[in-house]
Amino acid sequence: MGARETIGARIRRRRLELGVSVDDLARALGKNRTTVYRYENSLIGSLPSSVLRPLAKALDTTPEALLGWPEPGTGAREPEIVPVRALHPIPVIGRVRAGWNGVALEETLGVDYADVGTPDDYFFLRVQGDSMAPDINDGDIALVHRQPTADDGDIVVAVVNGEAGTIKRYIRRGATVILHPFNAKYDDMVFAGSQLDELIITGKVIETKRKW
Numbered sequence: 408m409g410a411r412e413t414i415g416a417r418i419r420r421r422r423l424e425l426g427v428s429v430d431d432l433a434r435a436l437g438k439n440r441t442t443v444y445r446y447e448n449s450l451i452g453s454l455p456s457s458v459l460r461p462l463a464k465a466l467d468t469t470p471e472a473l474l475g476w477p478e479p480g481t482g483a484r485e486p487e488i489v490p491v492r493a494l495h496p497i498p499v500i501g502r503v504r505a506g507w508n509g510v511a512l513e514e515t516l517g518v519d520y521a522d523v524g525t526p527d528d529y530f531f532l533r534v535q536g537d538s539m540a541p542d543i544n545d546g547d548i549a550l551v552h553r554q555p556t557a558d559d560g561d562i563v564v565a566v567v568n569g570e571a572g573t574i575k576r577y578i579r580r581g582a583t584v585i586l587h588p589f590n591a592k593y594d595d596m597v598f599a600g601s602q603l604d605e606l607i608i609t610g611k612v613i614e615t616k617r618k619w
Contacts, residue, residue: 412475418466421466425467435461499531503609503610504571548616549612550612557611562612563586565607574612584599584606
């Protein structure tokens with residue numbers, strides 16, 4: 408007997424059936440494309456109804472269909488049981504600064520949950536401001552992996568001149584680093600030469616969640 412289709416595979420199959428791109432689905436859900444990829448690869452432990460219902464609506468289907476359950480009234484006996492991965496409590500932080508260990512966390516605001524292998528290597532950061540709007544908005548929380556380096560194109564948490572951390576896209580052009588905001592109202596932050604000493608990368612954003 409072959410392996411059962413996962414919820415992620417059903418999401419991807421339905422998206423492809425409709426000819427919907429990852430970016431279009433992300434916009435419809437108010438998420439970023441990384442989160443959609445995580446849905447499709449079953450990397451998020453469970454999908455609450457607050458996510459599942461908008462997802463089903465965006466894909467012109469039902470939550471039951473995405474879960475592999477029988478549609479109401481079909482008389483089918485047994486729904487598929489979808490394995491749920493372990494979710495770990497991760498602290499939600501209000502501010503991030505540079506510290507002796509590369510990142511100092513301030514203003515603990517509680518916890519949220521994430522499916523990660525090494526929870527101590529992660530934190531959630533409450534987004535402040537609109538420099539990354541409309542993709543990442545004021546009040547969202549960003550799941551961040553603690554790391555001091557980044558690859559070109561990553562979304563990072565960066566500390567500049569010891570100020571509170573800011574979320575920006577990291578762009579590397581030779582010996583120059585650009586922190587790029589998504590919101591066109593804001594200018595790029597450019598670092599070259601000795602200015603690079605003012606810039607500290609404290610983590611890479613893995614996904615963001617919109618809080619209502």
